Amino acid sequence: MIVKSKCLNTDKKKNLYIVSTPIGNLSDISFRAVETLRKSDYILCEDTRVSRNLLDKYQVQSNLISNHKFNEKKNLSKIIKLINEGYYVSLISDAGTPSVSDPGAILIRECIKNDIEIIPLPGPSAVTSAVAISGFSEKFFFYGFFPEKNKVLIDDLDALSKIDCSIVFFISPKKINKLILLIKKNFAGRKILICREMTKFFEEYLRSEVNKLELFKHNLKGELTIVISEKTDQRKNSNILSESDKRFVRKMINKISIKEISNFLNQKSKISKKIIYDYCLKIKNEK
Structure with a gap:
């Protein structure tokens, strides 16, 4: 489906403009995005009814082409032809950045094959x-x-x-x-x-x-x-050395430094270095 309106652009560069649109609040759009959409001969829209709310707010009167997941493959040759003929073409989605969990990736890959420059206009992203x-x-x-x-x-x-x-x-x-x-x-x-x-x-x-x-x-x-969130460390900091940790200290106390023992057990068991250090001194003094 093509919704036609009055718009003719004389810019003949062979580009596809990827324009990010608001994810909710219609005021979250850049000046550059509005300018680009106004200059466009054709705007590819996921749902022309949704996009029209935004475009009307900013007085954008470009031609709209319905381009969603059910027809984007069918549209490819028509869109590539328009770009190659020098028409100014932009792609938007209902909200956010096109091709990110929205239609657009198929067209972008086709443009790359046809040596068409792809110009991103960054903006809102959920x-x-x-x-x-x-x-x-x-x-x-x-x-x-x-x-x-x-x-x-x-x-x-x-x-x-x-x-x-x-x-x-x-x-x-x-x-x-x-x-x-x-x-x-x-x-x-x-x-x-x-x-x-x-x-x-x-x-x-x-x-x-x-x-x-x-x-x-x-x-x-x-x-x-x-x-x-990222993984949280399930090992909680403890103020008590386990029996296995104590055995390790007694075994290694005369082989490596107290600092090395403290660093090792702190990383392994998440026990305070001071607790480990004090226990090492105690064992050292007993010998």
Whole structure:
């Protein structure tokens, strides 16, 4: 479907512009993004009805081409032809950055094959926004939406549970209760941040420990962005040396330095170096 309007651009560069759009609040768009969209002869939209709300707000009157996951392959030759003919073409999604868990990746790969320059216009991102406020590790792995097939989901979660960094998921509110048990099984001991309706009027941020997660009693609205923390060290600091640690001290006290013993046991058992050091002195003085 093509929604036509009055727009003709004389810029004949063969580029595809990847334009990030707001993830909720329509004011979260850059001046450059608005300027680029106004200059575009054609804007590829995931849903033209959703995009029209944004474009009308900023008086963008470019031609719109519906480009979603069900027709993006079919659109390829038409879009490549438009770009090669010198039309100014931009790609947006309903929210955020195109091709990141949204349509666009197929077109980008086709442009690369056809030596078409791809120009990104950075902007709002649910992923980086959620990680930024999580308080978790700045190193993160973005997974995206959960797969439909249960076996793939189980295998992927098992693999992800071994990664020691923050992990970001997109989840439909209709599926969150079905996934909570799997999250608890695979990420026990970690912390979790659930972001709902980010940047919108009813935005909400729920922080919890994965072990304490409970099923939601009411249906949630709005796509969820979830961040799970890096692995937490399950070994708590202790002020008591275990019998095996004491045996190690007695065995090594005359072979290596007290400092080396303290460093080793501190890393192994998370016991205060002072506790280890004092015990080493005690054993040394007994000999």
